[in-house]
Amino acid sequence: MQLDQLYQEIILDHYKHPHGRGLRDAEDPQARVAEAHHVNPTCGDEITVRVATDGDRLADISYDGLGCSISQASASVLHELLTGRGAGEAFAVHQAFVELMSGRGQVTPDEDVLGDGVAFAGVARYPARVKCALLPWMAFKDAAARAGVGASPTEVKA
């Protein structure tokens, strides 16, 4: 059944048992902390992603949101994949995920890079749902920039 491509077990698992959910204060008072709130205006899904950086390292990525299984599972996977990593590595993963989602189902994901993110390969076949999967990743990018890593903050819309 086609649906299985979209709702892979991994996605449903992350949806029902999200990892790292809930906005957290930074453990290290010296950490730079910033967040971004993104909304999908067509469906009303919302997410807030908070990034705490320790130099060039993403010390914590916490989030809270309201939305469908795809957007919420995607946030859980993002947390799991990127927390604790260096900015360079994290943005390589970010880029791979965005490429996968923009590939209309034609991109074969690399599990070594994307981990559970490979489960979203099927989502890329559903244009209406790509935005759901990308919502937390776009919010993360803005939050990270505000916390001083990744894209220059001037590129970030308010």
Add this chain to the structure above:
Amino acid sequence: MTTTAIPEGMPQYDDVPRFDVAAVRADFPILDRLVNGHRLVYLDSANTSHKPRQVLDVLTEHYALHNANVSRSVHTLGTEATEAYEGARAKVAAFVNAPSVDEVVFTKNSTEAINIVAYAFSNASLRPDADPRFRLGPGDEIVISEMEHHSNIVPWQLLAERTGATLRWFPVTDSGRLDESGLAELVTERTKIVSLVHTSNILGTVNATARITERVRQVGALLLLDCSQSVPHMPVDVVDLDADFIVFTGHKMCGPTGIGVLWGRGELLAAMPPVFGGGSMIETVSMARSTFAAPPARFEAGTPPIAEAVALGAAVDYLTGIGMRAVQWHEKELTAYALDALATVPELRIFGPAVPVGRGGTISFALGDVHPHDVGQVLDALGVQVRVGHHCAKPVCTRFGVPAMTRASFYLYTTTEEIDALVAGLEQVRKVFD
């Protein structure tokens, strides 16, 4: 559906006009297609309706045989196109019982129609010599409701910002009805216009407007009714409604996209300043200034959607042929059936009236805590097309404490089998997200 014996002497079920649904379905080519390997079950007519062959044929024939611009040519094709365009206006006028054909302004859609009225207020407010009924300033009030589509909220918010007027609104009750308890305090001598939805696109509520109209007349305000979800589904009579303006859109009533209607009392349209300037809407133009045509031309600047208007006329013919009473009754039966059927689905919560009285065939619901996007996706895999999201009525979602809803909506071609397919699909959703 639960049926109750009706006392003798009262109108019986058999007295209502009926039509052959199978024959109607045969008119809609799209209903034959498969979606994801399943027979199409289209439950999204509140979003847009399908178009019968009779309408598609008129659209094609217009371009194939009569294509020309309107109101400006002496040649034969131009005359044919103008006659077809104006003929469509006459059909639309008759369909809503407009006292005069000139009271029907063709627009792009309901949104544009509401914006024309809002901008007429705006423009009048800048001109001291304009009709005082359209002049707004600080202290004046605009009244809408919490159950409006965004198209009947945002234009008024923008108008209030431009003029300094205040925007107020009727709340919605827990059962999804308009809360009229504060009518006397809400609609007052300060009110210049009340703009209300006739049938809610999200709750399905059909608003009884008589008490509001009476109050609007008492205080000397104007009344606009957004009939986008009522004109396609029931007989609507502007004289009977006693409104000042109504708006509706072609694509929800078996017509094409890109064509909508603003109906206004002739005397009011004549008092409104123009909104869009350009060709066709003028009387005379000099380099320094212009004078304007009488309505409806005053509000139809530029080349209008000609073929779309002609095809809307065909849609009106089609619906008239079936009979709007019959359409209304068919949907009432479907709604009663669907409300009963949906009540059997565990953890399903209906937003809006739970009984098929004072409501249309649009039912929004939540299924446990499964997000509507996920509900819609699983249903789509089974060929069932519903709308999910905030339905361009975010304040209603906020009112009921949810970010989004799933909505099934019916039309003259909808069958009880399709409602059964929806219920079966919802069971499937529950299995995936147990």
